[in-house]
Amino acid sequence: MPNVSKLQAIHQGxxxxxxxxxxxxxxxxxxxxxMMNEYCEVCHQKFDIEPGFYFGAMYISYAxxxxxxxSVSLAIFILMGDKAxxxxxxxxxLIISLVTLPFSFRYSxxxxxxxxxxxxxRKKT
Ligand SMILES: [Zn+2]
Numbered sequence: 001m002p003n004v005s006k007l008q009a010i011h012q013g014x015x016x017x018x019x020x021x022x023x024x025x026x027x028x029x030x031x032x033x034x035m036m037n038e039y040c041e042v043c044h045q046k047f048d049i050e051p052g053f054y055f056g057a058m059y060i061s062y063a064x065x066x067x068x069x070x071s072v073s074l075a076i077f078i079l080m081g082d083k084a085x086x087x088x089x090x091x092x093x094l095i096i097s098l099v100t101l102p103f104s105f106r107y108s109x110x111x112x113x114x115x116x117x118x119x120x121x122r123k124k125t
Contacts, residue, residue, distance in 0.1 A: 006114065006121070013110050016119040018043035023110060033102040036109070049117050056116060060108035065097060068104075072096050 004012075004019040015021040021040035026032045039046055048054075072093050076084050113119070 003123070010107075010110055010114050013106060015040040015043060015045055015047075016114045016117055017045040017122055018124065019121060020124075021045070023047060023113065024106060028102045028106055034105055043122070045119060047113065049113070049119075053117075054109055054112060057108040057112040060111050061104050064100075064104040064108060068097055068100060069093055 004014065006016075006019075008014075009016065009019040013023045015023065018040060021037070021042035023036055024033070025035045025037055036047055038048060073089060076089055076092060080088075
């Protein structure tokens with residue numbers, strides 16, 4: 001397998017050590033989208049670094065949701081001007097937040113593991 005960059009590994013949800021094993025058991029568009037593998041299927045890296053490790057992912061998820069909130073609000077304002085009532089903002093933001101929830105959840109965990117997991121890449125020999 002050709003070398004995978006860190007950015008590609010993050011985008012594809014791969015293990016930070018070997019960049020081949022999948023972090024999640026199921027695809028993002030699945031009812032069990034949040035189930036993670038306990039260990040990497042390729043290099044056996046433990047994904048649950050320590051108890052409560054992924055609590056920090058909430059802050060990353062919060063940043064994602066804030067960005068979604070701000071960009072959707074701005075888009076509504078640009079498209080409709082100040083004619084849009086408040087309930088319209090609330091409903092549209094709620095729907096888009098729910099639709100993007102699996103991606104927000106997964107990428108916040110992926111980034112948490114890649115940035116703060118303390119796992120360095122080991123090139124396959
Ligand atoms: Zn691995």
